[in-house]
Amino acid sequence: MHDPFSAVRRYDPRAGTLSGAVPAERRLRELAGVFADDKAFAAACAAGNPLVYTVASAEPADGAGDLHYGIGTLYPGRVGAEFFQTKGHLHAMRDAAETYIGLRGKGLMLLEDERTGACTAQPLEANGIVYVPGFVAHRTVNTGNEPLVYLGVYPARAGHDYGTIAEKNFKQVVVERNGRVEVLARADVLASLR
Ligand code: S6P
Numbered sequence: 001m002h003d004p005f006s007a008v009r010r011y012d013p014r015a016g017t018l019s020g021a022v023p024a025e026r027r028l029r030e031l032a033g034v035f036a037d038d039k040a041f042a043a044a045c046a047a048g049n050p051l052v053y054t055v056a057s058a059e060p061a062d063g064a065g066d067l068h069y070g071i072g073t074l075y076p077g078r079v080g081a082e083f084f085q086t087k088g089h090l091h092a093m094r095d096a097a098e099t100y101i102g103l104r105g106k107g108l109m110l111l112e113d114e115r116t117g118a119c120t121a122q123p124l125e126a127n128g129i130v131y132v133p134g135f136v137a138h139r140t141v142n143t144g145n146e147p148l149v150y151l152g153v154y155p156a157r158a159g160h161d162y163g164t165i166a167e168k169n170f171k172q173v174v175v176e177r178n179g180r181v182e183v184l185a186r187a188d189v190l191a192s193l194r
């Protein structure tokens with residue numbers, strides 16, 4: 001029988017593992033449309049289709065008040081000038097918020113409110129916490145040289161809407177330029193690639 005109290009898991013912040021969870025893998029080819037530079041994307045896929053990130057999730061129960069959580073491990077790397085990043089999503093249950101807790105490494109979260117269009121890039125790194133309110137699309141970017149490992153905790157019924165992002169993408173793009181991390185407008189980056 002399901003025991004509601006046998007709920008202890010172990011995680012490893014260096015390896016990004018979670019006991020009892022088989023990590024889902026996202027390789028570069030699955031991120032078609034995410035990166036601004038189509039040519040660099042095609043070249044990187046052809047050159048070995050690297051593992052970009054894994055997510056190891058725990059879904060203890062699915063009631064209205066329940067929580068799910070997952071450990072994301074986003075590897076360092078770039079496609080052209082743009083840092084490795086997650087697909088990004090809104091929650092299907094739009095008002096579902098999420099708390100991201102940084103465990104290892106250094107990066108940014110791109111946040112974009114679908115109601116107002118307001119967007120920002122917030123630091124996500126070891127010992128830092130980013131709160132993602134409802135109605136806010138979120139994407140994680142690794143701007144460092146080691147894996148970015150984080151824990152995301154969200155309502156069990158949040159769900160994922162990837163389609164809206166696939167259509168519109170995020171307004172901001174995070175690139176390395178002259179050895180520095182820069183957050184640029186996608187429209188400007190696309191124009192410079194033409
Ligand atoms: C789930 C939570 C994270 C992401 C993970 C991968 O609500 O936000 O666990 O699933 O960062 O990102 P994505 O966009 O591929 O789901």
Ligand code: ZN
Pocket residue numbers: 089090091098138154
């Ligand atoms: Zn989420």
